[in-house]
Amino acid sequence: MKQVRLPSGETVPALGMGTWMIGENRSSRAEEIATLQRGIDLGMTLIDTAEMYGEGASEQLVGEAIKGRRDEVFLVGKVYPHNASRKGMAAACERSLKRLGVDCLDLYLLHWRGSVPLDETIEGFETLQAQGKIRHWGVSNLDPADMAELVDQAGGERVAVNQVLYNLSRRGIEWDLQPWCVEQGIPLMAYSPIEQARLLRHPGLRTLAGKNGAAPAQLALAWLLNRDQLIAIPKASTRAHLEENFAALQCPLNAETIAELDRLFPPPRRATPLEML
């Protein structure tokens, strides 16, 4: 498994698992749990969840999937912006830990920027860290101006990651946010890496994937995994999808394929506002 180094020096898998919209349907529950467990077996041990996902349903399902295997996984949780105050965050984190059935989150992210001042959110994170409830903290959906403001706050330089929308069809961050994060040594986490499956219908991607003997999802993920200091977190609710995605790690990308992907999905030519889903 390719690894990405966090600013603390700890490494995490470059290919993890998303869990948005998992745990919301009784009939698919057993397969979703089996899928997460298969992912752990394969080394995709970074699991991304959030209190928002199914209002706790995703955390509960993740808790069930990792029962007895806590030490094998790197658990990422997210706090709602309206809970990201000193008091609100302590209570939100406690609820998430309970639903997950764990004592500590490996990484706790601010889901997106809201009205709570960043310095108060940092203080909340650092208090939880001192109490041993979270090991690292980070942010999500913060644009370059937000990031500059964040690292300017006391303790803000300890941000571990920024999780943002990034895939072949959403390359805006390559203009400014990505180079800035590389320079600062802050890894990016790419969410919706296959654009919630919409990318897979792109005729050009389908043809190119076919030429490479790969599935469209594999090619889209291989393109992301080819980047340094980037973690991709595709969500799969079946073992068949998960295994197809895992095989992206073995999908070779030659210069010709990369050039063709740049033609089909051109890189940005100017700064654009950070996109969100």
Ligand SMILES: NC(=O)c1ccc[n+]([C@@H]2O[C@H](COP(=O)([O-])OP(=O)(O)OC[C@H]3O[C@@H](n4cnc5c(N)ncnc54)[C@H](OP(=O)(O)O)[C@@H]3O)[C@@H](O)[C@H]2O)c1
């Ligand atoms: N921080 C944020 O604001 C934010 C926002 C969005 C997402 N996220 C995180 O990022 C994760 C991933 O993003 P996402 O769930 O939005 O979208 P995604 O991972 O780009 O796409 C998920 C969709 O693709 C399908 N899929 C997965 N593998 C496939 C394959 N090999 N072939 C065909 N279809 C496949 C899934 O179907 P099945 O479910 O049927 O397998 C699902 O419908 C989320 O689950 C969440 O953890 C974070």
